[in-house]
Amino acid sequence: xxxxxxxxxxxxxxxxxxxxxxxxxxxxxxxxxxxxxxxxxxxxxxxxxxxxxxxxxxxxxxxxxxxxxxxxxxxxxxxxxxxxxxxxxxxxxxxxxxxxxxxxxxxxxxxxxxxxxxxxxxxxxxxxxxxxxxxxxxxxxxxxxxxxxxxxxxxxxxxxxxxxxxxxxxxxxxxxxxxxxxxxxxxxxxxxxxxxxxxxxxxxxxxxxxxxxxxxxxxxxxxxxxxxxxxxxxxxxxxxxxxxxxxxxxxxxxxxxxxxxxxxxxxxxxxxxxxxxxxxxxxxxxxxxxxxxxxxxxxxxxxxxxxxxxxxxxxxxxxxxxxxxxxxxxxxxxxxxxxxxxxxxxxxxxxxxxxxxxxxxxxxxxxxxxxxxxxxxxxxxxxxxxxxxxxxxxxxxxxxxxxxxxxxxxxxxxxxxxxxxxxxxxxxxxxxx
Amino acid sequence: xxxxxxxxxxxxxxxxxxxxxxxxxxxxxxxxxxxxxxxxxxxxxxxxxxxxxxxxxxxxxxxxxxxxxxxxxxxxxxxxxxxxxxxxxxxxxxxxxxxxx
Numbered sequence: 001x002x003x004x005x006x007x008x009x010x011x012x013x014x015x016x017x018x019x020x021x022x023x024x025x026x027x028x029x030x031x032x033x034x035x036x037x038x039x040x041x042x043x044x045x046x047x048x049x050x051x052x053x054x055x056x057x058x059x060x061x062x063x064x065x066x067x068x069x070x071x072x073x074x075x076x077x078x079x080x081x082x083x084x085x086x087x088x089x090x091x092x093x094x095x096x097x098x099x100x101x102x103x104x105x106x107x108x109x110x111x112x113x114x115x116x117x118x119x120x121x122x123x124x125x126x127x128x129x130x131x132x133x134x135x136x137x138x139x140x141x142x143x144x145x146x147x148x149x150x151x152x153x154x155x156x157x158x159x160x161x162x163x164x165x166x167x168x169x170x171x172x173x174x175x176x177x178x179x180x181x182x183x184x185x186x187x188x189x190x191x192x193x194x195x196x197x198x199x200x201x202x203x204x205x206x207x208x209x210x211x212x213x214x215x216x217x218x219x220x221x222x223x224x225x226x227x228x229x230x231x232x233x234x235x236x237x238x239x240x241x242x243x244x245x246x247x248x249x250x251x252x253x254x255x256x257x258x259x260x261x262x263x264x265x266x267x268x269x270x271x272x273x274x275x276x277x278x279x280x281x282x283x284x285x286x287x288x289x290x291x292x293x294x295x296x297x298x299x300x301x302x303x304x305x306x307x308x309x310x311x312x313x314x315x316x317x318x319x320x321x322x323x324x325x326x327x328x329x330x331x332x333x334x335x336x337x338x339x340x341x342x343x344x345x346x347x348x349x350x351x352x353x354x355x356x357x358x359x360x361x362x363x364x365x366x367x368x369x370x371x372x373x374x375x376x377x378x379x380x381x382x383x384x385x386x387x388x389x390x391x392x393x394x395x396x397x398x399x400x401x402x403x404x405x406x407x408x409x410x411x412x413x414x415x416x417x418x419x420x421x422x423x424x425x426x427x428x429x430x431x432x433x
Numbered sequence: 434x435x436x437x438x439x440x441x442x443x444x445x446x447x448x449x450x451x452x453x454x455x456x457x458x459x460x461x462x463x464x465x466x467x468x469x470x471x472x473x474x475x476x477x478x479x480x481x482x483x484x485x486x487x488x489x490x491x492x493x494x495x496x497x498x499x500x501x502x503x504x505x506x507x508x509x510x511x512x513x514x515x516x517x518x519x520x521x522x523x524x525x526x527x528x529x530x531x532x533x534x
Contacts, residue, residue: 007476016473022466030497033457037501040450048437050511057504058451064497065458072463075486079470082479154478157486167489176478 001154002147004180005109013083013090020079027072034058034065064166071164078156085149093142100135104128110181111143112136112196115224117204119354125206125224129197136193140184147179201225205354226264233257441519444512448505455501464491 003011041058044051097107104116105128113132115125154176161170182189201224209220216234223229234256256275263269269284277296282289293301302309464487471483 001476001478003476010475011477012473016470016479019466019469019473022469023463026461026463026466029461030458030463030494033454033461033501036457037451037454040447044440044443044447046439046444046447048439051439054504054508057500061454061497061500061504068463068497079479150474150477150479154482157479157482161482161486161489167486167493170482170485170489176481177476180476 001150001177002143002179002181002183005107005111007180008146011090013086016083016086017080020076020083023079024073024076027069031065031069034062038062067164067166071160071166074160075157078160079153082149082153085145085152089142089145089149093139096135096139096142105132105135107139108196110196111139111184112193113139114197114200115204120206120224122222122226125201125226129201132197143181144183144185198225202227208354228262230260230262231257439515441512441516444515445509448509448512451501451505451508455498455505458494458501459498461494463494
């Protein structure tokens with residue numbers, strides 16, 4: 001079983017060899033006891049039928065002790081052999097983790113080498129990502145070795161118990177504990193690590209800049225992977241905006257908030273705007289822009305490349321007031337909590353400092369859409385959507401990296417593309433068929 | 434019945450040694466050793482099987498120790514019986530008066 005980091009920290013690797021040796025010592029005590037009895041009997045000047053019977057009984061007990069001694073020595077050998085492998089790997093892991101964590105990187109509970117949430121320039125973040133991948137390659141075989149050594153002890157012990165009728169069988173091997181992290185030397189494990197690091201980098205603020213001019217304030221959050229969220233708070237009075245539900249927007253002063261999200265290449269992938277109680281979310285999908293508008297009276301309009309489409313049942317009601325967004329708090333989405341029509345909250349945004357986790361309003365939309373789609377009977381839709389959105393949802397809820405969990409599915413689907421680009425793609429597929 | 438040669442005191446001495454062997458088997462510590470192995474790697478496959486092993490060996494070892502104890506007790510009893518029989522026979526024989534009254 002490959003342990004996660006917290007389980008490994010509870011292991012007394014140095015004590016295992018001694019404990020394994022004690023298995024052998026104990027069967028040797030059994031053998032010595034049989035030797036003592038047999039020797040004492042042979043020295044006894046005792047003849048007769050009872051003497052013959054005693055010789056037979058103590059002879060059998062001696063044979064038993066030889067069988068147990070052989071059994072115990074074999075098991076002890078298996079344990080001590082595995083212990084030597086662990087004794088070799090464990091200090092290397094501790095040294096390597098110590099070296100990694102002496103700088104701007106750290107190792108998470110799933111043994112993924114991550115970037116610390118500290119201020120860093122884009123170039124520095126790129127260098128650190130490469131360094132993290134390099135350290136990861138050094139760490140992976142050692143982590144794998146922990147699992148293999150443990151499995152060797154377990155399999156060896158199990159096999160030795162199976163070859164004697166002196167004790168009952170041990171539980172079936174299939175019932176033994178499973179790996180706590182994906183095999184770090186497998187394609188799945190490597191994808192899990194890359195995806196975990198990519199998600200963290202895409203949602204960790206590396207730089208924050210603010211600018212203001214009369215009637216307009218801009219906050220730019222640059223993430224560790226180079227993607228950006230640009231928040232703009234301005235007075236719509238100065239412009240004449242097209243209203244998302246048709247007609248024209250207000251001509252009187254009305255504050256408007258907008259969060260635009262750009263991928264690391266600078267391409268806009270989502271935007272979130274709210275003004276006068278109305279909200280518009282736009283997501284870039286593979287087939288173009290998807291927009292979801294909610295008017296101030298709650299009416300919903302879903303458009304794909306400017307053409308109105310029917311959203312799945314329930315999507316409209318859930319999209320803008322999803323409970324998970326509230327559970328997460330405003331910080332990660334910057335959506336104001338506790339309102340029926342959540343708007344981007346300046347107060348919430350003020351809490352988003354360098355090192356904070358931030359995913360923008362798109363996260364809430366993705367989670368809401370995912371839940372609605374998952375409840376629908378079409379398995380195909382569920383399967384198609386269960387990739388990145390569940391991964392993002394899992395990440396937001398602190399579940400990222402669960403072995404065999406959504407991140408794995410996400411990693412398989414994402415390939416080399418930017419993590420949140422896929423979110424837009426899948427939302428679009430679901431909403432538009 | 435074949436010929437019998439026995440020294441009850443030596444037989445008691447042997448019974449004592451056999452008792453000691455039984456106690457040594459019973460307290461050999463194999464079950465405890467497996468428990469120690471399990472405690473070294475919490476949550477592991479090793480711990481899973483070592484815990485099961487600690488349980489699996491407990492009863493067979495107790496039964497083995499019991500064999501020694503039973504054999505030792507029988508031997509000790511026999512020593513007493515041999516001695517009593519010999520003493521009784523001696524007393525009975527000594528009661529026989531040989532010669533004129």
